[in-house]
Amino acid sequence: MILEFVLAGTVLSPPALAADPAGTHGAASMLTRKNYASLPTPAGPYSLAVRHNETLYLSGMTAFGTGAQGKSVSEQAQAILEQVKRIAEAEGTGMANLIKVTVFVTSMDGIASLRDVLSRNYDGAYPASSLVQVAGLFSPDVNIEIETVFATSNGGADGALRR
Known part of the structure; x- marks a missing residue:
């Protein structure tokens, strides 16, 4: 089973998400955890x-x-x-x-x-x-x-x- 996540209109696969440990996904979509x-x-x-x-x-x-x-x-x-x-x-x-x-x-x-x-x-x-x-x-x-x-x-x- 392949999981995909959609952020700001861009489909990101789990490896792309894992490559961003700070929790941000580029300028189009800012994600912060506090x-x-x-x-x-x-x-x-x-x-x-x-x-x-x-x-x-x-x-x-x-x-x-x-x-x-x-x-x-x-x-x-x-x-x-x-x-x-x-x-x-x-x-x-x-x-x-x-x-x-x-x-x-x-x-x-x-x-x-x-x-x-x-x-x-x-x-x-x-x-x-x-x-x-x-x-x-x-x-x-x-x-x-x-x-x-x-x-x-x-x-x-x-x-x-x-x-």
């Missing part, structure tokens, strides 16, 4: 954020390691969204440019309060959204995970995450 010193290091083989041209993709984030760990879904959501906002700001974008959000919850209990938290954080700029109930997440103290996708208007900030 982690942030003030956030937990990913426990697996993934990046917290990946920027492709003017789109910023954030991995699923949880309240693990925050004061909200083990608390209600809405408290965990607020802690997660604060982390998301910090990354977005460090990358030169913000909640007004949130394109898509995917929310994974272990229970549908408390969904009304979760929607209130989400609504307050969106500031009226509602993204496309999916809400998925899952059997469980990696820790019993984590009841929600949020993935986000942002539009960016430039090549990005210096990537320095500020508290």
